[in-house]
Ligand SMILES: [Zn+2]
């Protein structure tokens with residue numbers, strides 16, 4: 001048996017923690033990554049499977065065993081943190097870690113208790129878009145700079161792990177502004193959880209409904225944006241999400257999808273926009289497989305995300321317009337973020353008004 005090096009510091013896992021979160025918390029104490037830690041544990045740089053730690057469902061039990069040995073833990077203590085241990089199907093978890101939100105209020109409580117920030121296992125479930133404890137939406141955007149992307153675990157000088165925004169280096173927290181109460185979505189989520197837990201045809205219907213809602217209508221727009229439901233930040237949805245919407249959407253878009261599914265399948269109509277009979281009929285046809293051709297065909301990946309390019313001369317004209325404008329003259333003189341942001345805003349405005 002290969003000898004295992006022991007880690008000097010390895011925080012104990014929390015009861016409801018996600019396995020990959022624990023890996024990152026351990027690594028943060030060494031300003032390192034889980035993969036580097038594993039290489040060090042095995043004393044075999046570059047020798048381990050690079051995909052071993054990218055998932056919470058360990059492909060090799062041995063990886064968990066190594067981590068447990070190096071951290072003086074029982075393997076069962078780590079096994080139970082994996083998503084596999086929940087007994088739910090893999091298709092019921094958000095696959096892209098960047099689209100699993102966090103509850104900033106839960107993280108604030110961690111900090112108040114003097115413990116590490118940590119990622120709750122339930123936050124990876126497709127139906128969990130609101131924190132049941134604080135009744136606010138899970139977030140992927142920084143409350144300071146509003147950029148989205150993966151937050152990063154870092155160890156603070158006092159030796160606790162905190163989630164930081166990679167862009168503005170602020171600690172993730174709910175203290176900056178008041179969030180909207182979203183208790184209505186909690187009830188919907190619990191109906192979904194129950195159906196997902198039953199598995200089989202109940203879960204299949206949820207998946208079918210989500211595909212229906214994200215399938216294109218004749219004019220190219222998906223159903224989900226034409227139902228009159230309040231949409232996140234007024235943005236257009238990510239069109240690449242059509243193949244497996246629930247597992248690939250960020251929390252705010254999952255929330256809209258889940259609300260529409262609850263109306264379609266569970267008779268819980270949205271107060272803002274109950275579904276029309278024609279939409280229900282379209283769904284029935286979709287389920288039976290008798291929907292029109294345009295609707296049944298799933299979009300090829302990224303097909304709808306192809307950018308509508310304009311003529312070269314039009315771009316030149318837009319650029320001239322920007323350079324000739326007063327706003328261009330008022331740009332911050334120094335290179336840097338403020339200047340880049342201001343240029344981005346001018347480009348955005350020109351492209352959208354053109
Ligand atoms: Zn919370």
Ligand SMILES: [Zn+2]
Nearest residue numbers: 142145165168
């Ligand atoms: Zn930030």
